[in-house]
Amino acid sequence: MINRVNDLSPIHLFNIILESLDVPAFICELDHDLRPGPCLALNQAASRWLGFAPAECAALLEGVVSLSLPDLVADLKQDGRATLDLETTNPQGQAQSLDLGCRLLRVHDHRYLFCRPDGETDAKGEWHQPGLSSRILKGLREGVAVSDGQGRVLATNPALARLLGLEPGGGGQEHLEQLLSRFSGVDYAGQVLPVLEDQGFWRGAARNPLGPFPGTLYQISLASLKEDGGGATHHVALFSEQAWDLSTQDQLLHLAHFDPLTGLPNRSLFGERLVSAMAHARRRGLGLAVLFLDLDNFKTINDSLGHSLGDELLKAVARRLQECVRAEDTVARLGGDEFLLLLQDIGNATAAAMAGRRVLNSLAEPFMIERHELFVSVSVGITLFPHDGEDTETLIKNADMAMYRAKDEGKRGLHLYSPALNNEVNRRLLMENNLRKGLTRGEFEVYYQPKVRLNDGQVTGMEALIRWHQPEVGMISPVEFIPLAEESGLILPIGEWVLREACHFTKALHDAGQPDLSVAVNLSTRQLLWQFDLVDMLEATLAESELPPQNLELEVTESVIMRNLEASIATMRRIRELGIRISLDDFGTGYSSLFYLKKLPIDTIKIDRAFVRDLPHNREDVAIIQGIISMARSLNLEVVAEGVETREQLDFLRQSHCHLMQGFLFSQPLPGPAFTGLLERGDRL
């Protein structure tokens, strides 16, 4: 008998059994080491004896049980039984004690600790009484149906007949499917069965439009009884009227499916949702993704700042995670600092990586907890259904493995499972992870390349160009990592950092006696089109560095502007209203319509290196350059030639009345101190 009760896995059913006992009894979760975890169910007798509300009792019992470690664990390991002295103080302040006998219950691969009084009031005898279960079933207000492993109904209890409006005694139903079809919206084949087969139980709520009280809402639980290692021999279905207030049972149900700290679904509910999401995805030929998240530095925070702050942080992380997924997705807490995400309708690795990035980016913002500013770093492993697994265990296990790879790769990053398919994506993700770290580890540096006035050879300003010294690889070109930074959204912090560096550097040069120097900073697509606080950020950086706005120039390429002409123009206008100048970078390589030049709120054109390279021999390039320069001059725009490498190119540009040049002929981009040196020496063209 006890084995059967064990098999009625859902806590809901545990609870019914507990309620049938007249003595205080409760059930706690055990982890794989048999260490007790949360109290999942307790009966009213226990709650009465303890003298508190059920939720408080659960916390209290958890505390008492954890106090008796490690004896309890050792005894359970030895013979599956242990004793426990329950010593508490009731709300009136009176001490009370109860000797409990505890035993280990195994349900599927979960383990539970069942505790009830020892000695005279021992309930053990009762459990073994034959016929108890049928007495319980008869007396229950809940409807119960028992079927064989194929779903053919073998027996129903009187309450079920009552609530379905059937003749008492006669089930009259041939199959669970028919029974369930009486409730609106329950899809037995599509929803219920897949979960039941995978998880051993299913739970849902549905209305019964036909019974004696049409429209009543019922909570329905199904559990499979399995033979050791074999398939289901029976299914038990339980129908209970949905109570409108949060009854004890609901609270316990809630406990069984939700994480008490964060209120997120726990692993078991996540598993249920994943099974139905997989069934849904299979029917529609869609994919989905499972993300396994582990905070990298939670232990340090928890140990150094205390557990209550750690708890607050976990709650805040939970809220952020929920904000970055859609309503149909699921965020669950596995325990500790581990979370699971179920993202529906994700078709491929790229889409999954994008979703993963959203998570990383949203957690990258600092958390303010009790006046501490906390930075959380997280490692994320991703699996895709159906590619990386077709059942919950495999998907979660593989996502966990991928998460460990992300940790191996230096934490704070993403890793996709199934290396063969996603090698390229993973290579990019690795670089992206490194980018993210590079930012915090100070691996970036800004170089400055002088811009020189052609008529007098004077350095008038410089372009800020980012450099990345990656410890393992060496110097990586911005041509390689800027597109990735764009894609991952990291360009926003990177761009902001370059701007701040450049402004402070230039202000320092002003203060050192070069008050006319201007600095040019490159703006990327995402910054111009998607950074909604760009203008505010620019204004704040200018204020903080005290650099006059007219000494800052932003370089924007034509291709960026053409992505969304209207929006770009609007933002560029606002930037210019601050007094900042704008130049059109790489002119000639994109759309290059001279017509647009008139419309764009710009001050300068930078002619791309491609047109300068073959000067003055290539007749076409000569014509183009001359055309651009005369057009620009007539529009009152300043012209800069990029990539000037030879004396011949320089002479030609000078004759063509180009204003400024930038190129290796005069200087390569230089680190800050070298650039300062060049100015101090008074180098000229």
Ligand code: C2E
């Ligand atoms: P860009 O804005 O057109 O920058 C000019 C590029 O031409 C620089 O390459 C510079 O080193 C190179 N260059 C200058 N003179 C010569 C020359 O005489 N010969 C040759 N062959 N090359 C010359 P760099 O520094 O590798 O930057 C490449 C691109 O990366 C930049 O093109 C810009 O689009 C982007 N970039 C660099 N730094 C940043 C940044 O901080 N933010 C953003 N968003 N983009 C950046």
Ligand code: MG
């Ligand atoms: Mg540029």
Ligand code: MG
């Ligand atoms: Mg350029």
